[in-house]
Structures are given as structure tokens and as C-alpha cells.
Amino acid sequence: MQLTGSEIVVECLKEQGVDTVFGYPGGAILNVYDALYKHSDEITHILTSHEQGASHAADGYARATGRVGVCLATSGPGATNLVTGIATAYMDSIPVVAITCNVNLPLLGKDSFQEVDITGITLPITKHNFIVKDINSLADTIRRAFEIAQTGRPGPVLIDIPKDVTGVIAEYEKKVIEPVRPDEVSVSDEEINTAVEMIEAAEKPYIFVGGGAVLSDASDELFEFVKRVDAPVCDTLMGKGAFPGTDELYTGMLGMHGTKTSNFGVSECDLLIVVGARFSDRVTGNAKKFANHAKILQFDVDPAEMDKNIVITAGVTGDIKTVLKKVNEKLSQQSHKPWVKQIEEYKAKYPLSYHPDVLSGPFVVEEIYRQTKGDAIITTEVGQHQMWAAQFYKYSRPRTFLTSGGLGTMGYGLGASLGAKMGVPDKTVVNIAGDGCFRMNMNEIATAVRHNIPIIQVVINNHVLGMVRQWQTLFYEKRYSQTVLNDAVDFVKLAEAMGATGLRANTQQEFRVAFEKALTLGKPVVIDCQIDSDEKVWPMVAPGAPISDAFDEGDVAR
Incomplete structure (x- = not known):
């Protein structure tokens, strides 16, 4: 099938099951918007008031649905207005694909009107980025971008397409996109066994949950894990909702504005089990004194997070859902009644409170x-x-x-x-x-x-x-x-x-x-x-x- 570059962009979005995009048009991306117009019954476009709003909307869509969020912008200031939103998604590991268009190929690198090197600008804040100079690689690049955004540790990917590439014609062949599935094979049995041994040896374990548990859709496995370990649970901002905030074992957030219960409990535990969290400085406070009475066991999909901010005792690298499933299969039922009772006493002693009579x-x-x-x-x-x-x-x-x-x-x-x-x-x-x-x-x-x-x-x-x-x-x-x-x-x-x-x-x-x-x-x-x-x-x-x-x-x- 012979299609223009802009039509290939739209067809590739449809391949990925994209139903909503957020953006703002401009001269360089006009061909893509013309193609979107013809498919408005299949893909809803939300015209934001500013490109930054489009990038945040794509991010919010991704966080709420678990699917990839998509935003569009034109060249120059349109593209740079996406930067804050892309960086936001990058820091929180959110799968977003940002599509920008640039000046024509012969004008690249000549300080042309509304030209900016958006791939250079976003290199440190994207999981990967592309500039597509050959229409014959356009479809595969878009497919690769969506795959990268979702696999392993998620993150934003940017695709920059010169305007003339969106206007020329090339052969397009539709592909059926298989859902991205976590890699279960690479999780080490040795690491799992070590984790189980550490948990079964602990007398005062504490479970610390981060955004990785949300991103991997591991709530069910996490709930089973918590009950099997029989330990109190705290979380980060990103980890909210992975474990129910209404459960009796939940003690609130950890860190600078965490509850006293969580902060004191983590400081006194003998094993801190970290589930998909990266030890942000707002969580750890003084890193040299963080959980320094405890062994630290970390589960994370990204091996680069191991020993990055806090030196750990042991770690398991892999998708959180997979890791928890494998640990649950091997871990015997634990009981820590005295420790849980101590934490319950902290909860009773240090509740969150506020002035009752005024609007606050x-x-x-x-x-x-x-x-x-x-x-x-x-x-x-x-x-x-x-x-x-x-x-x-x-x-x-x-x-x-x-x-x-x-x-x-x-x-x-x-x-x-x-x-x-x-x-x-x-x-x-x-x-x-x-x-x-x-x-x-x-x-x-x-x-x-x-x-x-x-x-x-x-x-x-x-x-x-x-x-x-x-x-x-x-x-x-x-x-x-x-x-x-x-x-x-x-x-x-x-x-x-x-x-x-x-x-x-x-x-x-x-x-x-x-x-x-x-x-x-x-x-x-x-x-x-x-x-x-x-x-x-x-x-x-x-x-x-x-x-x-x-x-x-x-x-x-x-």
C-alpha cells in the first residue's frame, strides 16, 4: 500500500491501538494533522492550550490507563514546549511517545525558521529518541519507539520527522502488534532464593513500595506478598495505591513528609524489602543514616538502581510482578506479631492530624x-x-x-x-x-x-x-x-x-x-x-x- 509519511504515522498509531492523542499544530507538522483530520472517527485529538499541557496530558493518560500516551508538536518552540513534560515522564518512568516534526531535510542545521535540534535537546531526558530522515524506516521507527517506551523500565521516547518526510510516498504494510510482556526468563533463581532466605531470617521486616509496583501492575502479587511476609508497609508518592491505603498493615508514606510511624519503623527494622523504589533523596533523608540497622533487599527492573543511592545487601533484578510471583511461590508463611504490634502502637501514638474547625x-x-x-x-x-x-x-x-x-x-x-x-x-x-x-x-x-x-x-x-x-x-x-x-x-x-x-x-x-x-x-x-x-x-x-x-x-x- 502506497502512503505518504503522514498517513504512515496515523496508520502506525492505529496499529498500536492509540485512540487519543494530545497536541498543538504548526507549519512543520501540518501534513500529519491533515492525515489525522481524515481519521478523526478513529483517533480523538485533544487540542490543548499549550504544548506543555499536551505532554502532561499524554503522561496522565499513560499513568491512568497503563497504555502509552501520545503527544504531538510542531518544530522549534512547539517541540521545546514539550521538554518539561518529557522530563517529568522520564523521571517517573512513564511510557510516552512524543512525535515532533522539523524543517525540511535540506534546511536542517542551517538555523532555519523554527528549527531546533530536539533530539539533541531531549537526549538526556528520553529513554531513546529518533530523527527519521528516510521515509522507508518511518513505520519501523514508530513501532520501535512504542516498544522501547513500554519494555523493561518504561519511559518517554521522542520521534522527530522532517516535514518533507511526512509528504513523500512509500510502501506501507500493516503489522499486527503483539502486546508487550515482561521478561520472566531472565529473573535469577539464585537471586530469588537469596531473597526468600533473607525474608525468612528476618524478625522485623518492613516493606517499602515504589512506583515500579504500579507500573508493572503487580498489586495482586504485592498484596499476597505482604500477607505472606506479615510485615508493615510504607510507600513513595509513586507507589500510592499499589498496596491498599486502607489495610491495617499500611503505615503511610516514607521520607521528608512521611508519617512518623513509617520513618521510625524503617529506622528500626532489621530487613527493609524495597519493591520498585529508587531511594530518592526525599525518601532517604541522610543516606548514611538510612535504615542503618537493617539489611536491604531490593526488587527492581533496572539493574542501574542497585547500589545507586543506597548500598543494598542483595537484590533481585526483574519485572516486579514477575519477581513477586516467583518469591510468593517459594516463601513460606511468616509471622511477626510482636513487630506488627509495635508498629500498630506507633500508628496509634503518631496519627496524622490537623486543626478541626477551619478550612484547610x-x-x-x-x-x-x-x-x-x-x-x-x-x-x-x-x-x-x-x-x-x-x-x-x-x-x-x-x-x-x-x-x-x-x-x-x-x-x-x-x-x-x-x-x-x-x-x-x-x-x-x-x-x-x-x-x-x-x-x-x-x-x-x-x-x-x-x-x-x-x-x-x-x-x-x-x-x-x-x-x-x-x-x-x-x-x-x-x-x-x-x-x-x-x-x-x-x-x-x-x-x-x-x-x-x-x-x-x-x-x-x-x-x-x-x-x-x-x-x-x-x-x-x-x-x-x-x-x-x-x-x-x-x-x-x-x-x-x-x-x-x-x-x-x-x-x-x-
Whole structure:
């Protein structure tokens, strides 16, 4: 079959089962958009307000569905506007394919209009990238890009196509794409046996769950593993929902804003079992003092993560779902009643709490949990509200908490919420933002309205850059340099100007009523929640301190 390059792009997307793409057209990518127009009944295109929104939407789609997210952009500034979203996906190992188009082949390298070396720019933040200069390799390159994005440790892949390649004709032959399956053969029996021996010898094991357990769809195997080990469980931001936050063995997040229970328990355990986590500095605190009473057993698909940030005792390299399945087959039922009881006592002694009578971030998150019955997809921006969303919403299933963990991208959540809602339309999708983050990409409310994507945007509005201000309060003697946002911006009016419904809440009851209304409207809603500027996230670990030094508001008062 003879097709143009742009038609081959669309046919290859269809081969991969792509039903939704996010993007923004421009001159270099016009041929591809013309081909998409002819297939609009098969592939839905969401025109975002900015290319960064498209990259975050593709990321959110991928996290919510487990499929590859796809975004499109033109050359030059269109391509560079994807960079932040690509880097966000790279840091959190999210499978995204970004397709950009560039200037014609004879114009490459000549500083032509809207030319940029996007493959050079994105080389450090992609799993792989391609520039396709020969149309005869176009189809296979696209197929290879999707395969790379999904296999092993997932990640973003970029394909750059010069415009003239999208216009010439070549032979295209359709291929049936087989689903990507994890490599079960390469998991070492010796490593599995060592892991089982370490677990069976432990008296005080603790299980630490990261995003790898979510990405490998290993929740069932993880649940069986936890019950078989009979150990308490903590997690990272990326690991939320892999193990139910409602289970009695769950102790909350670990690290800088983790619970005291998790931080103290990990500091006292004799075996830390790390399931698909990479030992981020926000988790470990002072790395030299992290879990230094414990042997460390790490399960990870990426051998490069072994001994990278923390020296481990032993590791098993492989897909998390496969590793857990193999360990479960060999591990006998364990019992650690005294240890579990000790951790339960910590949970009773150090619960998460907040001021009960005022509208606050934790209250907002708990009320969202109550009204959605824990069955929503929550996306967030980055900052205090992100930590509250991690602490006070109980995630019982994977792929229901979408947030920028590694890169910490302000402006991520709104685009991600659009992608999540397109991928899982039957779920309520709520983006929780601070007012500083909402300003970053609030133009995507117009996208939600344009395409009638009924997301609920909750702005926890403290009129400051909350997390930065918290650090300034605690560590910079209250020198609030450039963190006050107390200006005349009215988010309710902005929402209405873009065609959404705008609501405001100043009290707990007003928020209850506003969110209840938002759930019934079936259209984009923005709720502006006015909270105190000095609200803080507790507990906290000071930078450079061990996680066992976690402190809260009561400790500061003393």
C-alpha cells in the first residue's frame, strides 16, 4: 500500500491501538494533522492550550490507563514546549511517545525558521529518541519507539520527522502488534532464593513500595506478598495505591513528609524489602543514616538502581510482578506479631492530624475522599497540597494518584487530569492544586471546556507559594522572599471567563456544598478554597537529617 509519511504515522498509531492523542499544530507538522483530520472517527485529538499541557496530558493518560500516551508538536518552540513534560515522564518512568516534526531535510542545521535540534535537546531526558530522515524506516521507527517506551523500565521516547518526510510516498504494510510482556526468563533463581532466605531470617521486616509496583501492575502479587511476609508497609508518592491505603498493615508514606510511624519503623527494622523504589533523596533523608540497622533487599527492573543511592545487601533484578510471583511461590508463611504490634502502637501514638474547625488543605482532601468514596482519580500539582493529597486520601487501587514525583513539576496536574479523564472517562477526576501551581498552566481549563472534559479543579489557595514559604518559616527566619501571591487574581472569574463553573469556599461547609455540586454538574469546575497562609505540612524531616528525626507541629511548639 502506497502512503505518504503522514498517513504512515496515523496508520502506525492505529496499529498500536492509540485512540487519543494530545497536541498543538504548526507549519512543520501540518501534513500529519491533515492525515489525522481524515481519521478523526478513529483517533480523538485533544487540542490543548499549550504544548506543555499536551505532554502532561499524554503522561496522565499513560499513568491512568497503563497504555502509552501520545503527544504531538510542531518544530522549534512547539517541540521545546514539550521538554518539561518529557522530563517529568522520564523521571517517573512513564511510557510516552512524543512525535515532533522539523524543517525540511535540506534546511536542517542551517538555523532555519523554527528549527531546533530536539533530539539533541531531549537526549538526556528520553529513554531513546529518533530523527527519521528516510521515509522507508518511518513505520519501523514508530513501532520501535512504542516498544522501547513500554519494555523493561518504561519511559518517554521522542520521534522527530522532517516535514518533507511526512509528504513523500512509500510502501506501507500493516503489522499486527503483539502486546508487550515482561521478561520472566531472565529473573535469577539464585537471586530469588537469596531473597526468600533473607525474608525468612528476618524478625522485623518492613516493606517499602515504589512506583515500579504500579507500573508493572503487580498489586495482586504485592498484596499476597505482604500477607505472606506479615510485615508493615510504607510507600513513595509513586507507589500510592499499589498496596491498599486502607489495610491495617499500611503505615503511610516514607521520607521528608512521611508519617512518623513509617520513618521510625524503617529506622528500626532489621530487613527493609524495597519493591520498585529508587531511594530518592526525599525518601532517604541522610543516606548514611538510612535504615542503618537493617539489611536491604531490593526488587527492581533496572539493574542501574542497585547500589545507586543506597548500598543494598542483595537484590533481585526483574519485572516486579514477575519477581513477586516467583518469591510468593517459594516463601513460606511468616509471622511477626510482636513487630506488627509495635508498629500498630506507633500508628496509634503518631496519627496524622490537623486543626478541626477551619478550612484547610487536609480537610479539603479528606472531604474529597469522603464524597468520592475513595473511588476517584486524583491528580496534583507540586507542593503542600501534593503532600496533603498523599497523606489524607486513602488510595486503594493503583493508577488513581497521578503526580510529578521525580521532577516536581508545578503545572503538571491539570494537563494530567485531562489525559486521565480521556483515558478513564467513567472515573471522577479531581486535580488538586495550590494557587501558585494553578497559575502555571491554568489555561488548560479552556481545553477542558473546549472538549467538554468534566474534570474538577480544586485550588487550595493560601495566597503564597506554600511549600517554599514553609521552608522560609522553618529554615530562613521568616524571610519571605518572592513567595507572597496576595494579589487581585480571582480564580472564580477566571474559570467563568474560560467557560467553566467557578465556585469559592471559605469554610468547611462551603467546600462540602461546592464539591457536592461539582460532582453533579458534568462539566469543568474550578473551586477556589481560601486557606490560611501559614498552614504547614506535618510531619517533616529537615534537609540533611535522618528520617528518624521527623518532627511535627507539637515538636516545634515544645
